Amino acid sequence: MEQQRKVRAEVKLPLILIHTPFGLDFFDRVAKWPGAKAWAEINAYLMPIITALAIFLIVGSLAILIANAEARQNVGALEPTANLLIPGLNPYLPITYGWIALIVTIVIHEAGHGIIARIYNVRVDSTGIVLLLGLPIGAFVNIEREELNKVNLKKKSSILTAGPLNNMILAGVSLAALYFIITTLTPVPPDPNSPQFGIAVVSVNPGSLAESIGMTQGSVIQTVDGQEIREINDLGEILRANLGRTVEITWFDSDNQLVTEQATLPEAVEPGRGILGIQVTPLLPDSGAVLERYKGAFGSNPIALLLPPTMQQGAVPYSDLMQSRYESTLGPVWVPAANMLFWLWFVNFNVGIFNALPIGPLDGGQMYGSIIEKKIKSAALAKNATNLLTAVMVAVVAAAILLPYVLNRL
Template sequence: MDTTNLILAIFLVYWAAVAYLSKKGVLEKYNISAYGPILMIRTVRGLALLDKLAKPRRYWRVFANTGIVLMFIGMFAMLFIVILSDIALISSLTENAMPQPSKFNEARNVFLIPGVNEFIPLTWGIIALVVTLVVHEFAHAILARVEDIRVKSMGILFALVPIGGFAEPDEEQLFGEGKDEFGSPVINEKKATRNQRARILAAGVMSNFAVALIAFVLFFGPVLGAVAPMSDTMVVDVKEDSVADIAGIEKGMIITGIDDQEIRYANDVVAYLNKTETGSTVTLKAAKDREIREYELEVTGKQDTGDFGIYINDIVDGSPAERSNLEKGMFLLSINNVTTQTPEEFVNFMNTTTADQEVEIEVKTTEGESKIYTLTLGQHPDGTSEKGFLGVYYGTDGVKNIPVGLSIGEYPAHEYLDMLKGLPSMLTGVAGWVILLGLPIIGFAGEGFPGFSGTLAQFYEPVGWGEPLGVGVFWIANSLLWVGWLNFYVGLFNCLPAVPLDGGHVFRDYLQSFLKRFTGDEIKSTTLAGTIAGTFTIFIILSFVLMIFGPYIVHGF
């Protein structure tokens, strides 16, 4: 049994035990509630701490009032995005251009849950989710105490492992809704005013935005400043029994120098070896896991400087390339009989394509065989480009053979790091916010940036203050990236004017106050506001359903 199946089996056993204990009333005796596999373990310990944290009331009210303003900004922004997505999907439906089903619109990837969402790495995702939930819930609790609303309990959310925290404000005091002795809902005297309630609800969103800001400032500032590219040149293949193979050079190593010359591009290697006579010995410096070693290699045979194809560094999840079983390590030779020996040739051809266009792609497989794949190009993930989308990562230069038994390629490590560092300066325009929202999934050009891990991390090393930490710098970077992104996304999502989200409650409250100016009747304005808020809720739910299932309805499941 592999690890995944073992974890799944343990989780199912745990879930069955939770269901059994809940049915027998055992959990209730210990003030524990079960919602599916998730346990809410309550305690009244720590409530005194909330009162202490709530003492600077003026500060917290300013904090929460700022949150109300940001919530309405986020509300309009998210509603605009939802409406824009609906228009785009309906237009594509009428024009028979509905995008193919993919991981970008798969139901499981709508939920920001590590282990469920394929784009969120498990370790960094769990860290980010715990921080997001704890910050959000405890901000509600602190503002509840600031406004003299009772907090009934605090606790942790548990699903085999702790996944977050929560605090329970007294909903009867917060919303004025309770139940009589028979369990029927009754309307009580509201203790919290509209503005108090709005501050309590907006505090969660504001805290998420504040944490996101802190995390992103640290990530894009000192942390990225402690990361530097080693080189853009990677070993993509090692010829068996060649001098490089015998010397111990491995596929995936980063070439940083030859003799006393520093190497950045693959052409630097070619240019140096062009000046080296056959039979001469060179010292190649190559790094694996940021450890640089020197290898003595004899230059053999005639120099081959020709490009022979685009090396596929990786495959975009859910892309046409993945669905057609293209693999990392293949060489892309041609498309529709048009050679693609350089990135320029590949880009020029792709610029002539359209979504849903069928193409024939010739590749050299990882076994060295030539093979042709027929596939249908997808719609570009940015949603604005009309050209077709294949979904492969490739270097900025073609793969080159060098006469020591190596094939080398490039990845724009320097340029990519510069783009990351420059992202904050792009936030003055809409494009910057779009990139930030989709950074881990779409990235700058559909490739996604999940953090410094795997092959990508090989190109970089810690410098400056981060050098003593070694790989720990990448752990810090990944944690900050996901804490910032998840807090930002959860904060925005909670701004949506849909009950029971925080934004839905605030929208309904302020709408009721606005309508009362015209109706002059508390009951009528409350009923009308509830109807409008309910309509928005249904509209938003149906919009998400359309986004998820629209491509499947058109193209089949």
Template sequence: MAWVVIFISAKALKLERFGFEIKAYSLVYKNKGVNELLIKILGRTRSAVSVFANVSVIAGFIMMGFAFWFLLNNVSNFFVAQSEFNELTVLIPGVTLTSAPAITYFLLSIPIVLVMHEGGHGIVAALEKIRIKTGGFAIFIAMFAGFVEPDEEEFEKAKKISKLRVIGAGATSNVLFALVLGVILLTNPFFAMVVPEPLLSIFYELPEGVLILSIIENSGAEQAGLLGNDIITSINGIPILIPADFPSLNPGETATVSVLREGQPLNFELLVMPAPDDPERGLIGIMRDNSFTYKPVMNFIEWNDPTVSMFLLWLWMISFFIGIINMLPLPILDGGKFIHIIIDKRISEKAVKMTMWGIYAFTFVLFGLNIALSYMKSGWFTI
């Protein structure tokens, strides 16, 4: 529906006059003045860009290795340690992104991430004296893309190391931006949701558990002797630090609940009750404090607006993962070009093609397997 509105509006406004290409399935904008802008920026930042360009080659290998390790390890976890399996989905507005806030955060983040990514390619291309013919963005119904279009002849004539610097710069700029943003977000309680151990314990004061505000009458919690102001620390042996840690329970089963009462640890056995709105969902019978209780050690920034916090969290997530995933060796991604440049002219052209298609097939199957296993575990899920 959004695409229909965009398409009709673009036609009505006659955006072709301003450099837009409008088709039934896409809207593409190209600007021929990008090269001049990049040269001006390079004139003031040449030393820093030179260091960045060299780092991009090393970072390209690291990011590609990390992407493969993550996907392979994730598949392994599905079969040997399913609790550690990370569910993956492709973010597509209206398909896997369905909530209004999620779509809003995504749409606001994508232009920033694309500018960082394509700017990285472009500024290093200018450093390597490879002319950028055009730069711009494209919308393919529900998918977004940014691009800088180098002069193909100049790119082909460039040294292999120059090509690797240009290709690696896009993903490197995204990950470096995410790292800088991540350091800032370490002052934000919301960021604790994605910070792994041991960093979580270093940068945040961990909560003791989840506070009980009140007890539901005639519930298993009341009958077992739980009280308001008790702090739940575990349920059925599962550590509880925040409300999201509460496990799924079945009505009628007996649950073991551990609490802190005035600093003293206590254990209770209670009967799980059915939820009033969903008889198949189990409740222990409490009203809990659902506030986010992680406290940053570095608390020199006041985060008073949760909307800003969530937007920056999305921006961090999208920038980091677009950078990492972009270095996977697939035909449409930077990783595919990166590998092709490395092996090109070292072996015969036929062998290069066979090798690349073998790598593409393996990567596609691995990536697809992660998506498929996610759906096998949780079904079709949306954000």
């Protein structure tokens, strides 16, 4: 059967798959590069490392959620869609940066499989791009399944590992480039006319009480019911003490204009849920301290850098809230460059470790399933063992996602 060499469209609503020959030609060329075979040999042994990291992070987060009530409350306060890696559905994943990062991630992932398959002369039926309602969302590589299953376990492992490994490599490169940009920053002296106390509004939820009274991102809340707000806890305590009442709220808007509005608070609020529908941060975090803490995390705890700037605006130099407080030797381009590199790091890392999990159709699931089949001669017993491994891993992942929402409502 000849590889497909014509451009054609395949409709699987709401998806449209555009099959092209260009990926096939590229894979064949790269497969002949010097060192390509040696790289494929290395690939065969690296999936367990990525899998171990993935399980460590998932089990570690689960342990923290079980032991720490504050962590459960913070995670449970997020929308469930925050667990989805889909721009537009995940409120913390910006659409432009998110879509670009997701497309690059999937292309890199699929290219990894295709190139290693061609190194081992495993046929790739077709390649192409995936459109969702006409918008590109990724790519695909159709490897001939029968040929893949015929190669020995080492070669199959190399082909399956290539996708997650490519993602982890790109994640590491993006993180290193982001660190370089951070080292070019210097804090800008604060505006002496800015508010001297209060808490800064990082974001305002659509349809929230704060939005209804005209509060916007960058506002600085000064008083509620005549009482000064100097700490984040002050806001929650005063609001909860006035549930069901109409209170006066004053704040400085992003143009440093003082605004006063009346807000009628709800009679009750669910545990872990906000009242105004805003995210806040301490007023004017010290720009120098924020920069040094963030820079230090690259060496001490890079996993902590996975928390998106949209979730911790006051702690990330290139966030919407903080970016104006720094200047770079790179000029204004540093802001979009830093954000793009962060989301490339974030999306590639998450896609890489997720695909390395021992779950059924994922790359890791296919590889570990093949190992189990080789070790257990009984086909029925091997299938049961593979299904059990998948079920256990799915349960662990589901627990890490759902636990905060369940416990916060008990």
